[in-house]
Structure formats: structure tokens, C-alpha cells
Amino acid sequence: MFHLMLSVCLLADPALCAERLLPAPAALSEADCRKTAEARAADWLSAHPELAGGESRCLPTEALPRLAMKEIGGGLWVHEGQTALPDPQNRGAIANLSLAIGTEGIAVIDAGASRAEAEALYAAIRARSDLPIRAVILTHMHPDHTFGADLFREAGAEILGAPKLAAGIEARAEGWMESYPTQIGAGALLGTRPVPPDRGVAEEWLDLGGLRLHLQAVPTAHTDNDLTVFEPVSGTLFTGDLVFNGLLPTLDGSLKGWIGWLSAAHPEVRRIVPGHGPAPLPWPEGAQATRAYLEHLRTTIRAAIAEGLPMSAAIRARDPEDARHWTGYEESHPRNASAAYAELEWE
Ligand SMILES: [Zn+2]
The missing domain is CATH 3.10.20 (Ubiquitin-like (UB roll))
Known part of the structure; x- marks a missing residue:
């Protein structure tokens, strides 16, 4: 080819x-x-x-230069993004990107931070199979997961996401295209064009031939447009950023909704592929650190509000143990605290 x-x-x-x-x-x-x-x-x-x-x-x-993929069984593959915040060195390539390869078609789960990263993912696919790429499934709107989607549409794939994904991307794309070049370098973004999904999906099965994926939109949690992808034979759930491994979770939706999703049983799930960090992880143990951080955030912000502390003071409070455990804590925790404060203030 x-x-x-x-x-x-x-x-x-x-x-x-x-x-x-x-x-x-x-x-x-x-x-x-x-x-x-x-x-x-x-x-x-x-x-x-x-x-x-x-x-x-x-x-x-x-x-072609191509991404390293790890086979995790059952026709599933994962590229593990770097555990880091986006910067010019990693060119934004920090999210986990996955493939499901059936006997009749291929699905891509998250498309990468740029056209360049999507091309390297595409090359990794073509090194394994020349089957049609049926769908690129976006787990939520953030650029490290979605900016490569356009390439897969050109390759013939349908771009799928949660029903609210299109509105999320449309509202944020212009701002991202202004801020992202300074974050990861303008050269990394050459030819990159954020695009909305072709179709919003609330709940749907996707049949790739001998491999079925269940797509499920989730009530507002990490963002208001999260979507999970489940492969029932291996019990693998692609959580997107509902679970972080190593990189500090970032709150851009609802703290209460997110903790609610993490607290639910999901009995059919045996392992997960998180949005960031080494994968796969056992379920539910693999989500425990994300859940503990978010619950701790809720406890401390609720206490600050109860004490009558202003948002600025609540944001400055930091936990040395969390800071040691998570990459990106100093940068992302203050934003999480302010988002949590704004949400919990009205309880
Ligand atoms: Zn995200």
C-alpha cells in the first residue's frame, strides 16, 4: 500500500x-x-x-513513521501517550490512542493531538491491516484526543462522539487553535483542523466483524461530552479521561457527576484503558487513585466553603502527598480547585 x-x-x-x-x-x-x-x-x-x-x-x-502500539488481546491495541502535560517536546502526544481490529473493519478510539500524531497512528494501523477504518470514536472534546480526527475522515471513517461533543468542540475550537500552538509549537500543528463529529451517539453497538464495541455516552463527569467504549469478550472498557493514570485528572465537567460514575459498579468491566498513562489497568483498582483524588478535592473544597474561605484561598491549598503522586499537580490542581469551588458553592 x-x-x-x-x-x-x-x-x-x-x-x-x-x-x-x-x-x-x-x-x-x-x-x-x-x-x-x-x-x-x-x-x-x-x-x-x-x-x-x-x-x-x-x-x-x-x-512511514508510526506510533508504537501495544497489543492487549482480543484485537485491541493501545498507544500509551507520555505521562506529561502538553509541551513542545512531546508535541501534545500525551493521550492514549487505541485500535480495535475486527475481521471486516477497524475502529480508532481517540485521534491524537495533531494531524502529525494522527498520521503516525494511521501508519501504525496500515502496518497491521488494510481493512477499512469504519469509525474514529472520540471519548471527549479535549484537543489531545480529538485534533487528529480530520485525517481519519479523509481515510473514510465516520467520526463518532457523545451527543454533546459537537457543541463542545464548536465552542472551544477557536480558543484552542489560538492557545495550543504556543503550548506544543506551531510546527506540530501544521495542517491540523479541529472538526466536529459526523454523528452524536447516546448508546450504540459497532460491529467490526468478530469484534463488537459498545459505545455509551456518560452524564457530565470529566466533561459534558464523555463517552466510553466497551469490548465485552475481554471485558475491556476504554474510559477516556474518566480515569487518569499518573497524570493529574483535570476537571472540566462535574465533580459530583465524575465521582458518581467512578462509584458505580460497572460489573461487566474487568479491565480499563485510561485516557492517560500506562494501560491496561485492572478494574476497579485501576481507577482508585483518580477516585481518591476527586473525593479528596470534594472534601477539602466543601470544608473551605463551610469555613467561609474565599475561592482564592481554597485554590492555594495543596496536598503534599497528591503533589508527589501526580504529574502536572502544580499546574492543574489550582484549576481543578476553582472548578470544584464554583460547582460546590451552590450546594
Ligand atoms: Zn480530557
Whole structure:
């Protein structure tokens, strides 16, 4: 299978250049890749007016840089993102990205932080299978999970997410596209375009041939657009950011809703793939640290409110043990505390 690679530079800063992979919905021979290159490059560039196109070439799958994937059994694969906050060095590639490969099709669970990361995930898929990519399932709106989705749509996949995902992405995308380049570097984002899902899903089965996934939207918790993906044969639940492993959980939805989801039994689940950090983890033990942090946050913020402390004082309070345990504590805990204060103040 051959892939069209197109050199592009940012019109606003011509020193910023990269080579982008333009996927095709069907497997291409080298001759077909060359024959269609010019038209496909022009078509793609028309959707990316911020870029100038240059040379193109056709590369075989094995020549593409690709993400390392860990096989976890049952046709499931995980790429473990770095346990870190997004920065120019990791280029935002901090979220876990997963694959489910059936006998008839493939589903991608979370799409990565940029076009570049999605391309490396796509290359990892094509190194294993040339089956059609049926769906890219987004577990929630945050950019480290969603910014790569556009590439999979070009590859023929339907983008699926919770019913409120489209509104979440539409409300935040512009702000993210302003702040994210300074966080991870503008070069890392060349050709990246946040897109809403094609379809909102409240609850649905997806059949990939010998492998079925159950998609389930969740009441407001980490965000207001969380969605879990469950594979029943292995009992694997892809939790998205309902569970963090190593990186401090970030609250962007409802503290009470999140603790509620973590406290529910979910008896069919045997193991989980969290949104961040090494995977898989046993259930429910693997979610215990996330739950303990959130419950502790609730206790301390409730106490601060009961004492009549203002939000600014409640935010400054820090727990040395939590700070030792979690990566990103100093950066994310104050924001979690202020979100928790705003929510619990009106109890
Ligand atoms: Zn998130």
C-alpha cells in the first residue's frame, strides 16, 4: 500500500514546513498513488488555505513513521501517550490512542493531538491491516484526543462522539487553535483542523466483524461530552479521561457527576484503558487513585466553603502527598480547585 506525502509550508510563516500524509479511502498501488497525486494534493490544499503546497511523493507503508502500539488481546491495541502535560517536546502526544481490529473493519478510539500524531497512528494501523477504518470514536472534546480526527475522515471513517461533543468542540475550537500552538509549537500543528463529529451517539453497538464495541455516552463527569467504549469478550472498557493514570485528572465537567460514575459498579468491566498513562489497568483498582483524588478535592473544597474561605484561598491549598503522586499537580490542581469551588458553592 502506498501513501501520498505532500510538503507544505505555513503561508504566514514560510519557515514552518512539514510533510503531510494524505490518506486515501482505498488501498493504492504506487502507480495509482502517483497518478492521483496532483488532483488529491490540490483538493486537500483547498481545504487548508493557510498552507502552501510543494513537492509530493508516494511512500510505502513501511517507510512511514508510526506510533508504537501495544497489543492487549482480543484485537485491541493501545498507544500509551507520555505521562506529561502538553509541551513542545512531546508535541501534545500525551493521550492514549487505541485500535480495535475486527475481521471486516477497524475502529480508532481517540485521534491524537495533531494531524502529525494522527498520521503516525494511521501508519501504525496500515502496518497491521488494510481493512477499512469504519469509525474514529472520540471519548471527549479535549484537543489531545480529538485534533487528529480530520485525517481519519479523509481515510473514510465516520467520526463518532457523545451527543454533546459537537457543541463542545464548536465552542472551544477557536480558543484552542489560538492557545495550543504556543503550548506544543506551531510546527506540530501544521495542517491540523479541529472538526466536529459526523454523528452524536447516546448508546450504540459497532460491529467490526468478530469484534463488537459498545459505545455509551456518560452524564457530565470529566466533561459534558464523555463517552466510553466497551469490548465485552475481554471485558475491556476504554474510559477516556474518566480515569487518569499518573497524570493529574483535570476537571472540566462535574465533580459530583465524575465521582458518581467512578462509584458505580460497572460489573461487566474487568479491565480499563485510561485516557492517560500506562494501560491496561485492572478494574476497579485501576481507577482508585483518580477516585481518591476527586473525593479528596470534594472534601477539602466543601470544608473551605463551610469555613467561609474565599475561592482564592481554597485554590492555594495543596496536598503534599497528591503533589508527589501526580504529574502536572502544580499546574492543574489550582484549576481543578476553582472548578470544584464554583460547582460546590451552590450546594
Ligand atoms: Zn480530557
